[in-house]
Amino acid sequence: MKIAFIGLGNMGGGMAANLARAGHDVRAFDLSADALAQARGNGCETFTDAGEAVDGVEAVVTMLPNGGIVKSVYQGSVFGKAPAGAVLLDCSTIDVATAKAVIAEAEAAGYPMVDAPVSGGIAAANGGTLTFMVGGSDEAFERAEAVLKSMGKAVIHAGAAGAGQTAKICNNMLLAITMIGTAEAMKMAEKLGLDPQKFYEISSVSSGFNWSLNNYTPLPGVGVASPADNDYQGGFATALMLKDLRLAMEAAQGADAAVPLGSRAAALYESFAGAGNGGRDFSAIITTY
Ligand code: NAD
DSSP states (O other), rough: OEEEEEEEEHHHHHHHHHHTTTEEEEEEOOHHHHHHHHHHHOOEEEESSSHHHHTTEEEEEEEESHHHHHHHHHHIITTTTTTTTOOEESSSSHHHHHHHHHHHHHTTTTOOOOOOOEEHHHHHHHHOOOOEEEESSHHHHHHHHHHHTTTEEEEEESSSSHHHHHHHHHHHHHHHHHHHHHHHHHOOOOOOOHHOOOOHHHTTTTTTOHHHTTOSSTTTTTTSSGGGGGGGGGSBBBBHHHHHHHHHHHHHHHHHOOOOEEEHHHHEEEEEEEEIIITSSSGGGGGOO
């Protein structure tokens, strides 16, 4: 399949390489010359203009920093330039409102489109093991699925346009809350004189079990191996968690949803990131207790 790929950063670089590896004819574009050089090395054809990259393609994939950029790339370089009927896939993490608006505009211009944000970081992007949560019509999903399968291990149709972004931010808000709850409980147990490893052994098989405790234990040397054992390097950066929490708070406000714990988690991650911890794994928030 002839596929344009726009946004060859930490995530997009590996995703485009996997499409090329799967035998697709990948036409890559990024503003960065270094990213383009790397894409050429990974078997992609590169372009210095996004409008040229989408010429004659059957699909366009974007992996960009935010909603404003996604909107301007589709309006300026994809709509009216990619052949009518080409399927459009935005894999970036962006706000729900922009995702819905761009998909509505795409469909009015004759392009089936999905929002398809990912779970999994740079290693999963490189390894082709991402999970895609997809929003869009049945027809758009069916067309997109074939493309997404070359870049991930799981592709889930979440619902209508915007449902992929909704699933992603609600999941990550829950993750932030469980991580903070786990940190509080572990540190309180320790203060009360309970060995944190004993707390892990008990709570991980009791009603307190949750992914942050059981699969990502935030204290070094306790529970399972995790970024805590590597001085909180690697894993999921606090700055990216904060980005997702800000998107979650914006969406909650727009939907008039009550999120007392989500907003507290967002405030705690704001101040943690603001104190110079943006590059550390998000589980390092336990070091503030
Ligand atoms: P990144 O900053 O490494 O890459 C973004 C790329 O987009 C850069 O190469 C940049 O040059 C390019 N770009 C910016 N504006 C452009 C434009 N107008 N036209 C073409 N290219 C443009 O970011 P990333 O880590 O690859 O993240 C991309 C998206 O994936 C974000 O929405 C992020 O939230 C999401 N995400 C990231 C991770 C992660 O672990 N890094 C995990 C899940 C989701």
